[in-house]
């Protein structure tokens with residue numbers, strides 16, 4: 001009997017609910033202050049408390065007899081870092097090499113470019129920024145502290161005043177359009193890319209700015225920020241779907257060339273802005289479950305078309321693990 005485990009935040013409820021629905025035992029590793037919250041959910045068999053994220057792998061070493069499979073999510077990238085989150089320490093659903101690329105925006109850019117996907121320009125030199133830009137930090141920080149600039153003079157001034165210091169960041173062309181987050185899943189056992197859902201984000205304060213008159217906006221001298229607060233569902237024009245699937249397939253194919261191994265598998269999300277001429281520009285890729293999938297614990301319109309039963313991304317992960325166990329192919333979907 002396998003236990004599916006994860007760090008208790010981000011999309012842990014969805015992951016563990018899905019695991020329970022597929023018949024697994026479930027375990028959450030939670031900060032002590034959150035233990036009682038996670039204990040209220042009947043589908044979590046065990047909640048282990050830790051006083052800080054730095055104690056994560058230490059807690060795991062005590063659980064080594066459990067036949068555990070860890071499912072990573074955004075908090076692994078944001079809070080655990082390379083040492084604590086390293087897959088060498090436990091059996092882990094996903095390809096660690098790919099997850100490392102997620103934390104490095106330049107490598108991400110090369111990968112997506114090599115998949116034939118449109119990307120906003122990146123300016124290494126602020127002097128070369130001949131159009132509006134957005135400055136973004138590395139790692140899954142949920143868009144906090146980003147800033148946009150109208151031109152290079154604006155950008156130079158902002159870089160001086162915001163003083164990113166030693167933080168790693170990129171300067172990217174700002175794309176005007178609709179942000180759309182494509183939630184995919186690549187199944188190793190079924191050998192297919194699936195679209196499980198699409199969402200948009202509520203970001204603060206940028207989604208609040210339009211609620212006040214423009215005269216007040218300029219008086220208040222607001223600079224936009226992109227801190228994620230939540231997500232909302234969206235369905236796409238059906239005529240865009242073939243292109244969405246083509247992009248997903250290309251990304252999986254090129255990931256194999258990039259890592260020289262199994263490449264990308266399991267859940268991933270292409271974060272795009274779609275322009276008025278219906279072009280998708282990828283601004284980022286997440287190579288694991290994204291929190292926007294929490295919308296679809298009961299399934300999305302797209303997962304319903306594929307499965308005809310409630311299929312969240314969390315449940316899809318557990319289904320993949322279950323099928324791999326049945327087919328004796330577990331090694332193919334654990335850390336490569």
Ligand code: AMP
Pocket residue numbers: 009010074075078140141142143201228229230231291292
């Ligand atoms: P949390 O556990 O909520 O602090 O989130 C862990 C990481 O995932 C942080 O970097 C968050 O910014 C990011 N995150 C959490 N929820 C979402 C969301 N709904 N959409 C995008 N990113 C998120």
Ligand code: AMP
Pocket residue numbers: 120134136142143146172173174175176179201203226271273283284
């Ligand atoms: P990210 O952390 O890259 O997912 O970006 C967070 C948010 O910033 C996105 O959801 C978009 O709203 C916005 N954003 C990021 N990059 C761009 C871009 N190049 N053009 C327009 N908006 C962007």
